Structures are given as structure tokens and as C-alpha cells.
Amino acid sequence: MNNSEKLNYYELLEVPVDASFFEIRHAYRDALLIYDEDSLSTYSLFPDEERAVLLKRIEDAFNILIDATKRSEYDEQLVKSGKLKPSERLTRYQDKSIPIFRTGSSAEKNIFFKKVQEKVKESDIKSLAEEIIAKELISGQDLKKLRKAIGIELEEIFEVARISISMLKAIENNKFHDLPSLVYLKNFLKSYAEILHLDSEKAVDGYIINLTLMQK
Amino acid sequence: MSCIYPIGGGKGGIGKSFIAANLGVLLAKQGNRVVLVDLDLGGANLHTFTGMPSVKTGIEKFLDKTVIDLTQVAVPTEINNLSIISSVNCSMEIANLFAAQKLKIIKAIQKLPFDYILLDLGAGTNYNTLDFFLSSNEGILLLTPEPTSIENAFKFIKAVYLRKVRQILNQREFKSVTDCITGNDNAIEMTARIIDAVAENDPEKGELLRKQLTEYQFKFIINQFRKTVDAKLGEKIEKVCNRYFYSKFHFLGNVCYDERVHESIYSKKIFINKYSYTVSAIDLSHIVKKLEKNRLAGRLESIGSHE
Numbered sequence: 001m002n003n004s005e006k007l008n009y010y011e012l013l014e015v016p017v018d019a020s021f022f023e024i025r026h027a028y029r030d031a032l033l034i035y036d037e038d039s040l041s042t043y044s045l046f047p048d049e050e051r052a053v054l055l056k057r058i059e060d061a062f063n064i065l066i067d068a069t070k071r072s073e074y075d076e077q078l079v080k081s082g083k084l085k086p087s088e089r090l091t092r093y094q095d096k097s098i099p100i101f102r103t104g105s106s107a108e109k110n111i112f113f114k115k116v117q118e119k120v121k122e123s124d125i126k127s128l129a130e131e132i133i134a135k136e137l138i139s140g141q142d143l144k145k146l147r148k149a150i151g152i153e154l155e156e157i158f159e160v161a162r163i164s165i166s167m168l169k170a171i172e173n174n175k176f177h178d179l180p181s182l183v184y185l186k187n188f189l190k191s192y193a194e195i196l197h198l199d200s201e202k203a204v205d206g207y208i209i210n211l212t213l214m215q216k
Numbered sequence: 217m218s219c220i221y222p223i224g225g226g227k228g229g230i231g232k233s234f235i236a237a238n239l240g241v242l243l244a245k246q247g248n249r250v251v252l253v254d255l256d257l258g259g260a261n262l263h264t265f266t267g268m269p270s271v272k273t274g275i276e277k278f279l280d281k282t283v284i285d286l287t288q289v290a291v292p293t294e295i296n297n298l299s300i301i302s303s304v305n306c307s308m309e310i311a312n313l314f315a316a317q318k319l320k321i322i323k324a325i326q327k328l329p330f331d332y333i334l335l336d337l338g339a340g341t342n343y344n345t346l347d348f349f350l351s352s353n354e355g356i357l358l359l360t361p362e363p364t365s366i367e368n369a370f371k372f373i374k375a376v377y378l379r380k381v382r383q384i385l386n387q388r389e390f391k392s393v394t395d396c397i398t399g400n401d402n403a404i405e406m407t408a409r410i411i412d413a414v415a416e417n418d419p420e421k422g423e424l425l426r427k428q429l430t431e432y433q434f435k436f437i438i439n440q441f442r443k444t445v446d447a448k449l450g451e452k453i454e455k456v457c458n459r460y461f462y463s464k465f466h467f468l469g470n471v472c473y474d475e476r477v478h479e480s481i482y483s484k485k486i487f488i489n490k491y492s493y494t495v496s497a498i499d500l501s502h503i504v505k506k507l508e509k510n511r512l513a514g515r516l517e518s519i520g521s522h523e
């Protein structure tokens with residue numbers, strides 16, 4: 001039996017110490033799917049407080065491991081405490097600017113990302129994106145408009161982000177009854193925003209605030 | 217070497233008997249010698265799942281000493297290689313089995329000359345059920361994809377652990393550890409506390425306890441699976457349990473919900489025979505493959521250890 005407090009962040013997320021940022025994001029999402037309060041797989045297994053502690057630790061692990069500077073400091077700590085061999089320690093992590101869903105395994109995905117990358121450089125797209133991200137409230141329609149302008153199909157997002165088409169439609173149509181709990185939604189929005197090259201933090205916040213106001 | 221698989225799970229009506237019977241049929245059809253033992257004392261109905269309206273003899277004859285060998289009350293079914301030991305003719309009081317009788321049954325089961333011995337257990341977590349479940353070092357836990365069933369499964373695991381601990385410790389030791397746990401503890405917390413408490417007084421005993429719990433294996437099946445359920449549910453449960461419990465957890469697979477299960481029981485036909493090409497039937501055959509593999513691995517291991 002392992003106690004989550006005894007595990008280091010890599011063990012907690014079940015990723016190797018040389019995991020790419022891509023792998024870390026996926027592992028984080030998988031962990032949330034298991035430990036989230038709505039998750040059937042751990043229903044009643046943990047008392048609420050314990051679950052909260054666990055989720056917090058998963059969150060912390062993610063925040064550290066996804067940030068090259070913080071991760072490097074963390075690795076150094078692990079080396080100092082003898083939990084990581086100096087030889088295992090990476091000097092450079094996989095580049096952070098790489099879109100999260102680029103697996104490199106499929107040429108088609110790369111073509112897709114290239115296409116998007118080129119397209120978002122165009123001035124009218126750029127100004128549309130800036131206009132949207134500057135808003136305090138961001139609706140699903142805003143996201144859809146930008147997606148259409150870039151020329152991305154929902155199927156393409158599904159292919160790279162594995163968010164179901166119906167979920168994507170619910171997001172774009174602000175159908176809050178069809179949306180999942182906040183933890184999942186935030187993750188979906190984040191992936192979606194990243195594919196559109198939007199500042200994901202602002203996009204997620206703007207969307208959630210808008211949704212909250214709509215529900216009132 | 218025979219493999220004993222008790223099939224348990226907190227709740228009633230989740231499909232323990234259905235799964236036991238159909239796994240038994242499939243294993244027998246693979247050429248294994250299989251016996252089904254109905255240990256749902258007081259609620260015995262396993263024979264109906266094998267297409268038998270009634271059985272003439274069973275455990276009662278072993279308990280009243282009409283026969284001395286439990287094998288003598290193993291009744292053949294319509295399936296080659298498949299027998300059943302029923303408890304349908306046991307009197308109602310049998311549900312409150314004496315400890316000595318229970319032990320006698322467990323010992324006899326462990327000696328049955330079959331390749332696979334599947335035990336169909338009753339609902340709940342009474343001592344009979346738990347002791348039958350612990351008659352083997354690996355038990356199959358059945359659950360359905362509903363919060364109540366999952367909660368029951370975790371409660372069942374907790375009860376199994378506590379019972380296992382009781383078997384290892386003497387009364388005084390057991391009393392002292394149960395004083396340090398509360399009814400509200402979840403299974404994870406409880407085992408950690410017990411082991412800590414035992415190890416504090418007697419490090420060797422603590423180590424023994426940890427070792428025994430580690431060697432125990434839970435296998436589990438999700439029955440009445442539906443398309444709307446997260447397809448990875450079983451894998452997730454396996455992962456979490458392996459991380460937080462001492463024992464090994466092994467997910468055997470999902471078995472889909474199928475209306476025709478009910479129909480087959482009504483028409484007194486064996487589901488897997490009548491509907492062998494349904495998704496549920498295929499699910500069951502995947503599980504059987506895993507069980508056979510597991511037995512093979514166990515045999516190889518025991519051969520290795522004798523060399």
C-alpha cells in the first residue's frame with residue numbers, strides 16, 4: 001500500500017522522471033478522472049477531507065511538473081534527498097511551447113498543428129483572437145467563431161484532444177446542462193483554447209464566469 | 217492443483233449466481249473439470265442457472281453424515297465436466313451454521329478433486345460469507361457500475377480484511393487492535409492502523425500480517441455493464457486499489473447487461489448456451505480466458521518452486 005504523501009510528484013502522477021509536458025498533462029487529466037469527487041471509481045473510498053488533500057496534492061504535482069523552472073528546482077530537491085540519481089536528472093525538458101496534443105506519432109496531427117499555427121498568424125485571425133481574449137465574458141459562440149475563422153473542424157479537435165463531439169458542441173452552445181463538473185470542464189476548455197492558440201487561462205476564466213452569469 | 221474462486225460482493229441481486237454458473241459452463245466446455253458450490257445458504261438457487269429445476273442431493277447429506285466425502289454429493293449437470301454441489305435442500309436453520317460445520321465444509325471444498333471450484337456466495341458480509349470467501353487465496357468480487365454497489369464493494373473489502381486479520385491474530389491481539397479502529401474508518405485507513413498497531417507490539421507479527429494481506433488477491437468483475445458507463449471504470453478501480461490496498465487487485469472484465477439473461481432464467485435455459493453470440497457471452501468468454509491463464513501461471517509457479 002502506498003500513502004499518497006509518501007509518493008513524489010512523479011510517482012503520484014505515475015509518469016517517468018523524464019516525462020514530457022504532454023505526458024504530464026495527460027497523467028494529470030487521468031488522475032483527476034479517478035480522484036474527482038464525482039468519480040465512480042473511488043466512490044465512498046475516501047472521506048471528503050482526505051479526497052480534498054489528495055486532489056490538492058495532484059494539483060500541486062501538476063503545477064510544479066508542468067513548469068520548467070519549478071520542475072528543475074523540484075528535481076534538484078529529489079537529487080539532494082537521494083530520491084533521484086543525479087544521472088537521471090534531466091537538464092532540459094521537452095520544449096514547453098509545443099502544442100500539448102502533438103504526439104509526433106501521427107503525421108496528420110502534425111500537419112493539422114502546422115496548419116493552425118500558420119493560420120493564427122494571419123492578421124484578421126489575430127485581431128479576432130485578441131478581441132475575444134480581451135473580453136471579460138467569453139461565450140461558446142466566441143470560441144466557435146474563432147474556430148471557424150481558423151478553419152478547424154470539431155472532428156479535428158476530437159482527433160487531437162479526445163474531447164467528444166457532443167461535449168464540444170455543448171461547450172460552443174453554452175449548454176450548461178450537458179456540461180460536466182467544473183474540474184473536467186476546465187480541462188476541456190483548456191485543451192480547446194490551446195488548440196486555438198488562445199491564452200488558456202483567460203479563456204477558461206472568461207468562459208466560466210459567463211456560464212455562471214447565464215445560469216443565474 | 218485446483219483453483220478455488222469464491223464469488224462474492226456486498227449486494228444481493230447483482231448477478232453472483234448468474235456469473236458463477238456461466239463461468240462454470242464455459243470453463244467446463246474448455247475441457248476443465250469444474251464444480252459449482254452453492255454456498256448461499258438459505259437463498260440457494262444456483263442450480264436454476266444451470267438449467268436444473270431441482271437437485272436431489274447436496275451439502276445437507278454431507279452435514280448429516282449420510283456421506284463422508286463431499287465429492288459424493290456433486291451432481292452432474294447437462295454440461296459435460298460440470299457438476300454442482302447444492303445447498304437448496306438444506307434446512308432453513310442452516311443459514312446459522314455452527315463454526316465447526318463451516319470449517320468442515322471449507323476443508324472438504326479445499327480437497328475437492330476438480331480443476332476449478334466456483335463458490336457462489338450469499339449477499340452481505342456475515343462471517344459465513346467472509347469465511348467462505350477467504351477459503352482461497354484469491355476471491356472474485358462482483359460489482360455493478362452504480363455508486364451503491366461500488367460502496368458495497370469497498371465495504372466488502374474492508375470486512376474481508378478485518379476477517380483475515382482475525383484469522384491471523386489470536387483473540388487478545390485482535391481485541392487490542394480493534395480497539396484502535398472506529399466503525400467509520402474506511403478500508404484503507406483501517407488496514408494501515410491495524411498493521412501499525414500490531415507492528416508496534418510485535419514487529420514480527422506485523423510483518424506476517426502485512427505479508428499475508430499482500431499475498432491475497434482480489435479479482436473483480438463489473439456485471440450489468442452498459443454502454444453509457446465509462447469504459448475504463450474497471451481499470452481505474454484496479455489502479456486505485458493497487459495503489460492504496462496491500463493486496464493485489466486484478467480486473468477480469470465487464471459483463472454487459474442483456475435483457476435475455478432474465479429470459480433465459482425464466483425458460484430454465486443456460487444463458488451462455490442459448491445466447492452464445494451475445495456481447496455478454498463474449499465478455500464472459502474473455503474472463504474465462506483470463507482465469508485459465510491465471511491457473512496456468514499458478515501451476516508453472518508451483519512447478520518452479522518444487523525444483
Ligand SMILES: Nc1ncnc2c1ncn2[C@@H]1O[C@H](COP(=O)(O)OP(=O)(O)O)[C@@H](O)[C@H]1O
Pocket residue numbers: 227228229230231232233234235439440441471472473474475476477478481496
Ligand atoms: N449481465 C446481466 N444482464 C442482465 N440481467 C442480469 C445480468 N446479471 C444478472 N442479471 C439479473 O439479475 C438477477 C439477479 O442475479 P443473481 O445472479 O441471482 O444475483 P445474486 O446471486 O448476486 O443475488 C437475475 O435474475 C438476472 O435477471
Ligand SMILES: [Mg+2]
Pocket residue numbers: 232233234256261336337338
Ligand atoms: Mg445468488
